Amino acid sequence: MLRDVSGSLSSLASTSLLSDHCLGADGASPLHPKVIHQPAKARSVIFLFMAGGPSQLETFDPKPLLDKLHGQPRPSQFGEAKYQFVQTDAKLLGTKRRFRKYGESGIEVSDLFPHMSTCIDDLAVIRSCHGDQVVHSAAQYELFSGRTVPGFPSMGSWALFGLGSESDSLPAYIVLPDPLGALEAGQPMYMNGFLPAAYQPTMFRPGDRPVLNLDLPAGVNLQQRQRTLKLIRELNEATLRPGDDELEARLNSYDLAFRMQTRAPEVFDLGHETKETLDLYGVGQQPTDDYGRRCLLARRLVEHGVRFVCVVSGGGPGNMQWDAHKDIEENHLRKASETDQPVAGLLQDLKRRGLLDETLVLWGGEFGRSPEAQGGKGRDHHNLGFTMLMAGGGVKGGQIVGATDEIGLRAVESPHHFRDVHATMLHQLGLDQHKLTYPHLGRDERLTFLEGNVIDEIV
């Protein structure tokens, strides 16, 4: 998707005759950088969304007891759980993965992640995450917006609403979906909900036109279009009253549009990267090429001031996501091999460029997976206890937060709901969850809904 789309456009960027009209000078722009509530540790967020629900039991939360109880029903003292498919008579499923301690912190990581395990000292492993829903769509809404129904703003839109944009030539909130297809919660998951349209995500698309409307229509060249833009400005100025900020802002939005169209393609172009960097992300090799490209693009985007980037792993039918109902081994070996090196590459690359300090990286899915087997070899959805990772952006790595019980069923020690993850993210961005509100249908809504707790151990 990231072939050179800039062509001759980028070389003309510097000739923009409009560049002296700076949008940032106008307070009317909704994306103007804003005053934050508290000192910020992170400037940007990259969310590595492992869609479909990666298993905590095969990845970052080893459970020897589960292996011992393999084939037995769940002992009653572990309590009740509701699954989407698995019935109450299901038998526990041990894991075939092997765990080893890594780094100075000695945190255990499974053999699914030979690359990510080398970054473990940068990662905070939150083993006690939980959510309220056990079906994809509702859980995905909760992961993104803190609410189990669609229509509420996603965390990316909230971040943008709270902070504005630092880029004068790129969209500030970008989603890089998996080219394999859509997810259950669909587009509404990423959207701005009731926040103004300026806080919408820009969905990158597979193929050579990643951003809708960013390239010129067929048969129109840039010089021609520059003349048209000049005409638009002149005709609009002919009727503009002095002091009409609203229409002034509208004229300025054309300048931003023009800058996006000329400069953004250059940022999207991975041709500027060295072979060493491409190799680091696994670009050019299978099966890492696709996710590697998108992770590398994410780095380029935050480097250029993009506020929030979501890089989705998984799309289309369930088994093309981390949704391992049928065969946890086959699914997770495949999904991990696609993403392990790109994620590690991203962390290392951010770090060596000094970007990890200001970029919060979040890794996880909408839920984890059941300790019980589904159909023998698979695992069902499971929302009561699963792992998410955080790195960078002021987060203290190399530590474990919380714990699930002895079979990985339920978060029992320092449980952290999605809203705690949201509260922590906002906190690192310098935003106070209670102050970042927007009135909607009689209430001042916020991302964290019932109020989240910042995960103090890691900030």
Added chain:
Amino acid sequence: MLQRVVVVNTFFLTCLLAVAIPVNTGALAGQDAAGTPDRLTFENDVVPILQSRCFKCHGETKREAGLDLRRRFTLMSGGDSGSAISPGRPQQSLLLELIDDELMPPENEPQLNEKQIDVLRRWIASGAVIAGKEETPLAADDDMADLVTEKARQHWAFQAVREVRTPDVADVSWVRTPVDAFILAELEQRQWQASSPATRTALIRRLYFDITGLPPEPDEVTAFVNDKSSNAYEEVVDCLLASRHYGERWAQHWLDVVRFAETEGFEYDRHLPDAWRFRDYVIDSLNDDKPFSQFVSEQIAGDEMQPDDPQCHTAAIFHRLGAVRRNAGNPDIALSRNEVLTERTNIIGEAFLGLTVGCARCHNHKLEPITQKDYYRLQAYLASTSEYDIPLASPEDQQAWETRTAEIKADMKKLKSRIVDATGKREAQLQQELRQLSYDLPPHPATIPSIRNDFENRTPIHVLRRGIWEHKGVAVGARPLSVLVSMSEPELAGDATLPKTQLARWLTNDQHPLTPRVIVNRIWQHHFGTGLVRTANDFGTHGDRPSHPELLDWLAGSLVKNDWRLKSVHRLILLSNTYRQRGLSLKSSGTEAAAADPDNRFLRHFSRRRLSGEEIRDAMLAVSGRINLKAHGPSVVTPVDPELTGLLYNPSQWRVTQDTREHDRRSIYLIAKRNLRLPFMEAFDAPALQSSCPLRGASTHAPQALELLNGSFANDMAAAFADRLRRECDGDVDRIVEQAYCLAVGREPTVQERDLSIKFLSEQPLVEFTLAVFNLNEFVYVP
């Protein structure tokens, strides 16, 4: 929704290890013997303990920390710190933790003894069971006395609409309709001036977009500008209100409020068969100037009112418009039913009552005098309402559809069974085939996706603790909100045959304090950009206060007197001098008055308005000459980039309408699909289709510019507009520029504009000029 907070301490960890180890040996297996006679139960063993030590603060009279210990389900739903018990796991039960840590009961109160604590621990460890199958519901809290006070009843919006006299003003010559007297009285009191009238060219453009959502034709502008007769303006207003385009424009406002969409959202985003019939019903009702009371009644109780009238069943599609979560796997029927009832109840509060009733679902309303019981009483009107798709096709067509569908579904089933055994790439390939097969499913035959009463399967309505369906409190019957009726008002009998009719009657009685006020405020809001009450969906004590309370009452009273006919209210507003003032931007009138009244609530001038996405699209279609003004019928699906349908979970749902002329129809006839909104509409602030949208934003951001510069629709329209100008102006550049301005912005170009344009056209293609015209401020703003 529940937040689980478990306090962690070393004691807890020790316990965890101590208990976890014996699991390996199977030592605990014996404890899992559910149903053994000697098993501890809540009623027999636990209640006596809690009653003696805990109920005082966590029971009948008090709920310290929001915690009620009188039932197992209230222990489960817990208090402010989350669930009090965790069945099977005493170590993770907050109740025991607080007792063990000697935090509860408080130190000056009688303490629990060892034996009692042991019973509690063993009861939780053995699964925390109850004696019978179900617990007895808790008696109702008599909490109305606190909340629904005499003072709360005095809130202005809960008072009957007052008979108001039009106020006296100094400048009587300015008063054209009574509306002006109310506005002028406030201005005079502040010694502010109304603005001069707008020019005739501005007025006609304002009227056309406001009433019909379309631009005036150049000859219509000329005719109005040159018509010096005293009733020229009035004639245009009446003509436009009589035009069927009025309904096509104003229906959108109502569709926004009721969050109209033709699909169910969530994972499957299933299409409701023929939901477009509801859109046509709204358009026709508005065009017919159907009394608003009837319009409300038909939507709420259409199925009960006229069982033989398809129009009424179509109106009742209203109850089907919310997003519905459906998913595969273990069915949670009661949970789903609860979600559906919640959607249906909340929208009645927002759309008709203008109250945030939905906030009282989990607890008494924090801000309004609405109890949780009120909420469930409102829900009880809908207890028997269930989905019902009424077939309209002939039995033969219906049969043919069923047969064909069954054939394809059988093929799909076969394919699915092969997918079960496949993995990796092979599985992906079969999934693709499955998707392909779903494209062959024949379109649904004519249907009304309505509702009906299913009394046999009536959902018993209980007050649900924290809104959780399993946590049933007292059973309730249907009754209006307490604050709006007398305390002694009885609940409707459970076997009442026409429950929704009762609700409709209450909402639409001529004395209702909210229904008429809420709708006249919506009308005012769409004419002026801001409501008299700015929170159009919230007339509660924490909503906005009306800027002109007497005017609001006068309009509401006038609506009811005029048989609830909305066009009568439109006329009062449109014919006023207030409406005819010069249009200005909110921020550009740098006077003292502007500083004191930055939102122009006192209507010192008319507020310029950014067109909605639908209006911009329709105007481009109209100006380019491409518009297809056909009315009614199935929603049109326009082509979108494959990248966009690729973002749908089931891309085959996006079936592009075959007849390309249909693609040029007005925006109200385009499909409203929750999981795929047109990027053009998204950029221009169209609502998310998930919840009620009382008022749209009008933001300005770069993707709008990109849409109008590079978007395929804008460029397509620019080409069509260029063709039209070439055709109509014989290649005469001077005429082309003049005609372009007259068509697109309703006036002739100035000398400066003419010169700039002609110079541009001497070097550049016409299509770039027409594209520039679509990008003019004046094209997307009405004066």
